[in-house]
Amino acid sequence: MLGGTFDPVHLGHLRSAVELHEALGLDRVHMIPAAKPPLRGEPRVTPEERLTLLRLGIGDTPGLVADPRELRRDGPSYSADTLAELRREYGPEARLVMALGHDAFLRLAEWHAPSRLFELAHLVVIDRPDHEAPLPDALAALVAGREVDAVAALMAAPSGGLLRLRLPSRMAISATELRRRLAEGRSVRYLLPEAVEARILDHGLYRQ
Numbered sequence: 001m002l003g004g005t006f007d008p009v010h011l012g013h014l015r016s017a018v019e020l021h022e023a024l025g026l027d028r029v030h031m032i033p034a035a036k037p038p039l040r041g042e043p044r045v046t047p048e049e050r051l052t053l054l055r056l057g058i059g060d061t062p063g064l065v066a067d068p069r070e071l072r073r074d075g076p077s078y079s080a081d082t083l084a085e086l087r088r089e090y091g092p093e094a095r096l097v098m099a100l101g102h103d104a105f106l107r108l109a110e111w112h113a114p115s116r117l118f119e120l121a122h123l124v125v126i127d128r129p130d131h132e133a134p135l136p137d138a139l140a141a142l143v144a145g146r147e148v149d150a151v152a153a154l155m156a157a158p159s160g161g162l163l164r165l166r167l168p169s170r171m172a173i174s175a176t177e178l179r180r181r182l183a184e185g186r187s188v189r190y191l192l193p194e195a196v197e198a199r200i201l202d203h204g205l206y207r208q
């Protein structure tokens, strides 16, 4: 699972998903837009529009799936609930992975039911070149004893491990910077897929 606001989806998300798929030997990567992200302000565009952009961005990429499940739930979009659904679908033996960037990981101790996340899945933290802060104390306590240093060690169990990954093509692209560029009428070419750019421009999304 790679959850996010995807406001909008960009090549940092998509390239990370492809590389996770390969590096971890995953069957598929569920990319799941949060309808109501609990720890941040209201996204700029609707959940349905963010899902449409995500679908356009994924296109026919093998192994990546735009998963609408959080749009079907009411209330805040808690990852623990989403992982519990995936666990029910895939069964107790399946190896489930929740991937997130280092910036999102730094706030993990503030998430809803953070230790439950480790009961349901492994966590894989993706390095981001623009986010390299050290771990807060509450987070260090939460993850103590969970870290492994290789994919094989992670995949020996269905859940409970933590792996930090430096993916080959780390990209310093953020949705915040994209929204800023779009609001100012500057170019976003080559930061997101062309089909996503075309829809954003055609529909005047993210304009001031």
Ligand code: ATP
Pocket: 003, 004, 005, 006, 007, 011, 012, 013, 016, 099, 100, 101, 102, 103, 104, 105, 126, 127, 128, 170, 171, 172, 173, 174, 175, 176, 177
């Ligand atoms: P914003 O700038 O609005 O906070 P974002 O670019 O960080 O957005 P999100 O939708 O919040 O995008 O991110 C979804 C997940 O993808 C998070 O776990 C985030 O850390 C990760 N992520 C986002 N951009 C990158 C990137 N360039 N490389 C690797 N991971 C990323």
